[in-house]
Amino acid sequence: MTGQLHGKVALVAGATRGAGRGIAVELGAAGATVYGSGRSTREQRSDYDRPETIEDTAELVTQAGGQGIAVRCDHTDPDQVRELVRRIEAEQGRLDILVNDLGGEHLMDWHKPVWEQDLDKGLQRLRVGIEAHLITSHFALDLLRKQPGGLVVELTDGTAEVHEQYYRSEGGAFFDIVKVAAHRLARAQGEELKKHGGTAVSLTPGWLRSEMMLEIFGVTEENWRESATAPEGFGISESPRFVGRAVVALATDPDVARWNTESLSSGYLAKVYGFTDVDGSRPDAWRYILEVEWPGKPGKPEDYR
Incomplete structure (x- = not known):
């Protein structure tokens, strides 16, 4: 797909790390040309307090063959x-791709009912995960x-099918x-954009090997299979570049409108478009989770790669 998006302009809102960085790259x-926005810069960390910066992401985009432009932006403002x-608009005169990857994973209150969760964190999670998406779309979609x-891509965690069947109790009410909401945001934007020839979808990665996840399990992207502390399910994990390739597949599909308002996963799109993860595998994390992990049935992660 090298060069297929030459002349196209993308905004990845929340490009500092994780899926946003993988998509931008x-x-x-x-x-x-990719505008990667976020709040963590080389001069100042956000309240996330991690070392990744938007400048690093922009440099990786440029090294990959595009033009990376870092912009510090608080999308709740x-x-x-x-x-x-x-x-x-002033610099490019156009916007072709918007990726809303604003989440606030540092605001998680794991495995607690709503009455025990930190209310300030929970409400901020709603502001970042819903309000900031709407603010960004309000201004960006007119361009x-x-x-x-x-193309508009709303990043989420789990497909609409998953959310219809399960309450995500591990993250609690605010997370769920x-x-x-990402599915409804994609539905609303898709309905409004279709008369302008636009498409909006919600998209979920599987178990993402983000910088933080690799750190938790004491490994790197190069040796992630060697973790002594990760559970078996980590074997179905995917790099952030995998969901990035899903976005590129959509953005380069001349018939992308067939997906308008749909809920999609990186693993499913890999089968449709034929792309792989950086290691050459094709992990289908959500199929493994729904068929093996959550119901407690026999199966190995490697059977779903």
Whole structure:
């Protein structure tokens, strides 16, 4: 897919690390100009307090073959988002791809009922995971709709099928609401964009080998299979580049409108489009989770790669 997105402009909101960084880099590898936004810079960390920065992401995008542009932006602040979109329009005159990957995983209160969760953290999770997405789309979609074929991707955790069948109790009510909302946001935006030739989808990675997850299990991307502390299910995990390749597959599909308003996963799209993860495998994490892990049935992660 090298060069297929040359001349296209993308905004990845939340590109500092994890899925957002993986998506930004893969869009760059396909030739796109990528504005990667976030709050962690080399001068100042966000409340996430991790070392990854938007400047690092922009450099990786450029190294991959695209043009990476880092922009510090708090997407819960409408004025900052307005200025970001104005900058994109002034510098590029267009926006073809919007990826909303604003989540706030550092705000998680694991395995607690709503009455025991930290209320301030929970409400901030809603602001970052829902309100910030709407603020970003409010300003960005007016520019995106001017180019037929525009694509909006709402990142989530779990497909609509998963959320219909299960309550995500491990993260609690705030987590569950945010992740379900992504499907409705994609549905709303898809309905509104279709008359302008645009497409919106919700997209979930599987078990993501983010920087934080690798750190938790004491491994790197190069030796992730050697963790002595990770559970068996970690064997179905995928790199952030895998979901990035899913976004590129959608963005380069001339018939992408067939997916409008749909809920999709990286593993499913890998089968449809034929791409693989960086190690050449094709993990289908959600099929493994639904068929083996959660129901407690026989099966091995390697059977789903």
